[in-house]
Amino acid sequence: MAEEECELNEKQKREIAKWFLLNSPAGEIQYIAKDLKSVLNDEKVYNEAASEAFPLYNKSHLIFLELPNRSGDVLVTTYNELEENEFLDPRTALVATVDHVKQVCTDVRPAADEELSSPYIEEFRCALDAEMLKYVAEAYPKGVCSVYCVDGKDVEGPGSNFELVVVISAAKNSPQNFCNGSWRSVWNIEFKEDVQMLEVRGKLQVGAHYYEEGNVQLDAKHECKDATIFQAPDDCAISIANIIRHHEAEYLESLEASYSNLPDTTFKDLRRKLPVTRTQFPWHNTLQFSLTRDIQKELGIDK
Amino acid sequence: MEAAMGLMRRIHPKQSETALSALLSLLPHSSSDLLSQVDQPLQVLRDLESGKEYILCEYNRDADSYRSPWSNKYYPPLEDALYPSSELRKLEVEANEVFSIYRDQYYEGGISSVYMWEDDNEGFVACFLIKKDGSKTGQGRRGHLQEGAWDAIHVIEVGPEEESIAHYCLTSTIMLSLTTNDESSGTFSLSGSIRRQMNMDLSVADGHLCNMGRMIEEMEGKLRNSLDQVYFGKTKEMVCTLRPPSEVVLRLPTADMA
Numbered sequence: 001m002a003e004e005e006c007e008l009n010e011k012q013k014r015e016i017a018k019w020f021l022l023n024s025p026a027g028e029i030q031y032i033a034k035d036l037k038s039v040l041n042d043e044k045v046y047n048e049a050a051s052e053a054f055p056l057y058n059k060s061h062l063i064f065l066e067l068p069n070r071s072g073d074v075l076v077t078t079y080n081e082l083e084e085n086e087f088l089d090p091r092t093a094l095v096a097t098v099d100h101v102k103q104v105c106t107d108v109r110p111a112a113d114e115e116l117s118s119p120y121i122e123e124f125r126c127a128l129d130a131e132m133l134k135y136v137a138e139a140y141p142k143g144v145c146s147v148y149c150v151d152g153k154d155v156e157g158p159g160s161n162f163e164l165v166v167v168i169s170a171a172k173n174s175p176q177n178f179c180n181g182s183w184r185s186v187w188n189i190e191f192k193e194d195v196q197m198l199e200v201r202g203k204l205q206v207g208a209h210y211y212e213e214g215n216v217q218l219d220a221k222h223e224c225k226d227a228t229i230f231q232a233p234d235d236c237a238i239s240i241a242n243i244i245r246h247h248e249a250e251y252l253e254s255l256e257a258s259y260s261n262l263p264d265t266t267f268k269d270l271r272r273k274l275p276v277t278r279t280q281f282p283w284h285n286t287l288q289f290s291l292t293r294d295i296q297k298e299l300g301i302d303k
Numbered sequence: 304m305e306a307a308m309g310l311m312r313r314i315h316p317k318q319s320e321t322a323l324s325a326l327l328s329l330l331p332h333s334s335s336d337l338l339s340q341v342d343q344p345l346q347v348l349r350d351l352e353s354g355k356e357y358i359l360c361e362y363n364r365d366a367d368s369y370r371s372p373w374s375n376k377y378y379p380p381l382e383d384a385l386y387p388s389s390e391l392r393k394l395e396v397e398a399n400e401v402f403s404i405y406r407d408q409y410y411e412g413g414i415s416s417v418y419m420w421e422d423d424n425e426g427f428v429a430c431f432l433i434k435k436d437g438s439k440t441g442q443g444r445r446g447h448l449q450e451g452a453w454d455a456i457h458v459i460e461v462g463p464e465e466e467s468i469a470h471y472c473l474t475s476t477i478m479l480s481l482t483t484n485d486e487s488s489g490t491f492s493l494s495g496s497i498r499r500q501m502n503m504d505l506s507v508a509d510g511h512l513c514n515m516g517r518m519i520e521e522m523e524g525k526l527r528n529s530l531d532q533v534y535f536g537k538t539k540e541m542v543c544t545l546r547p548p549s550e551v552v553l554r555l556p557t558a559d560m561a
Contacts, residue, residue: 020388208537220490256548270453
């Protein structure tokens with residue numbers, strides 16, 4: 001085999017570095033960053049890759065950062081991004097400045113009027129936010145949520161359609177136990193004034209990584225739809241929260257069912273626990289085996 | 304190198320091939336270390352003479368050719384290649400036949416290969432490999448899996464016989480992934496890899512094949528259970544920690560399961 005000692009050029013190294021960062025499991029990007037820096041041995045390339053990869057990673061993983069003045073957490077998502085490193089928290093009407101690579105909130109300022117939704121929209125958004133806070137507090141030990149207006153934020157009154165999105169993000173990092181996990185829910189709600197209906201679309205994503213003397217990862221995804229009638233803001237909020245509560249609880253149940261099917265059902269398609277004979281393989285009869293394939297019929301393999 | 308292994312431990316098992324080739328290009332001088340320490344899904348070739356498939360690994364490779372355990376020939380053909388001694392080859396042939404039946408019993412399909420070669424200490428090394436595609440389009444009997452792969456690599460170092468006892472050192476690696484997909488529960492995907500070792504001193508009265516076979520069977524059983532109960536179990540625990548099932552929530556109003 002011809003050994004080509006060709007050095008990778010900077011662009012190639014940067015792309016590889018970005019790939020590792022973007023594909024880090026939830027909660028592990030800083031560990032990956034550390035190992036990556038060591039392997040790359042090139043500060044400049046790493047920094048370039050990090051500045052491109054971290055914002056994408058943060059937004060797709062729906063990370064949440066503590067606001068400096070202890071007003072709570074701000075989520076980092078594509079739905080509340082004002083500038084590349086400015087994220088809106090409608091609940092507190094604050095805009096947080098974020099350092100993506102360090103994954104911290106470096107500054108905070110009050111939101112300008114034009115950055116917030118109109119009072120009409122805010123009624124719906126705020127009512128839903130209150131219901132979601134209640135739901136998340138009761139369903140998730142450590143979950144963060146927010147509601148953003150992604151379409152029609154300047155709608156002044158009835159007569160137009162608009163869209164809100166609910167984002168729920170929960171993460172549990174136990175590196176000392178070699179285990180990390182994340183739950184992400186994104187619920188898009190289209191308020192269709194013209195047909196007096198609300199269309200709800202949910203995307204749930206769950207991940208877990210256990211790596212004590214091994215490396216095992218769970219990826220689960222689910223999409224669902226529902227609908228309800230267009231009502232006053234408070235009633236809409238309650239309907240929507242009920243829909244979300246119902247679907248998420250159902251999804252958790254189906255995850256549990258998938259796990260309980262594993263040992264005897266799903267796994268079997270890969271490897272049985274025991275042969276059909278329900279006994280271990282008779283290795284000591286190897287002399288018989290080497291003579292004839294009739295043994296297979298005896299052991300009932302032909303089924 | 305330690306940092307490279309750290310990366311491999313964290314990157315998703317399904318992306319380990321991409322990760323490994325990225326690392327090989329970043330660290331060309333560590334390529335032999337990386338290749339020997341990082342597990343990769345097994346590749347397969349068809350032996351045109353017998354029509355049977357065989358698994359490729361470092362242990363049946365010479366230059367760019369791979370030796371088939373069925374015909375004992377290299378593909379592509381290679382001159383002055385390495386072969387096991389004729390005695391060892393006899394054991395290798397029998398091992399392949401018996402292991403094939405073992406594989407059928409537990410895996411209901413799949414491909415297996417066994418390779419043996421003499422080592423420097425008057426003993427020998429045997430490598431037992433299994434590759435199974437359990438997806439419903441592959442050989443998944445019950446059609447549960449949209450995608451399913453099991454790759455097992457068992458390397459046994461057998462020491463020279465002393466007073467009818469031989470020392471066996473087994474290093475086993477299992478790589479697996481499974482995905483189920485349906486309307487009501489979406490996509491559910493688990494993947495992982497684990498590696499374990501087992502050492503035993505056994506009487507050679509029943510023969511090497513019997514001893515090695517039993518060790519492998521025991522090891523595979525242990526690893527299957529471990530993956531299922533411990534490893535997958537931990538991921539399930541994590542999910543239930545993130546969002547406890549409703550019964551739990553009702554009982555503990557401020558469920559903070561640290």
